[in-house]
Amino acid sequence: MPYPKEIGYKVKFPNTLMGLFKRGWWEIPEIMGTSCLALVGIGLAIGGMWRYKRENGANPEYKMTYTVVRPDDPRAQLYKNPVHTKYP
Template sequence: MPMPKTIGHQIHFAKTLSGLIRRGWWEIPEIMASSCMAAIGIVLGIVGVYNYEKRNGDNKEYKSVYMIMRPDDPRVCLLNNPVYTQYKRF
């Protein structure tokens, strides 16, 4: 009995993680592309929050709401000098 003919071309992927990723890009490119963009967005968000915290981002020199702190509060040492203010050049 003759073997049935295959229509089109068949692509075989390796049974590894890279083969799974290649098969995903072949079969569902929209899902794979949006997943990559989401991963890039998460990484950029983590880097942004890290840089914000590293530069003491919550310590703004000019605030619209003022807080009164006791002298023994541990956050007092992080504050800018409230008496002398110098314009910063960026």
């Protein structure tokens, strides 16, 4: 019995890690695209958390509630004096 004739273009990829990556983009572009967007989102989240930690977290100049801090506490240096600000 004869084999059926192949119709279309057959794409071949090398048997390497880059070939696997290219084959993934060729066969399942939706999954590869969303995976790349997920990696970008994870990178942005890590960068945001690093910036949040570097700037000492949620420490705004004006708060809705009072915070009592002893003068010898190291966090006292982080708070600004609301009387002497650059705002009029």
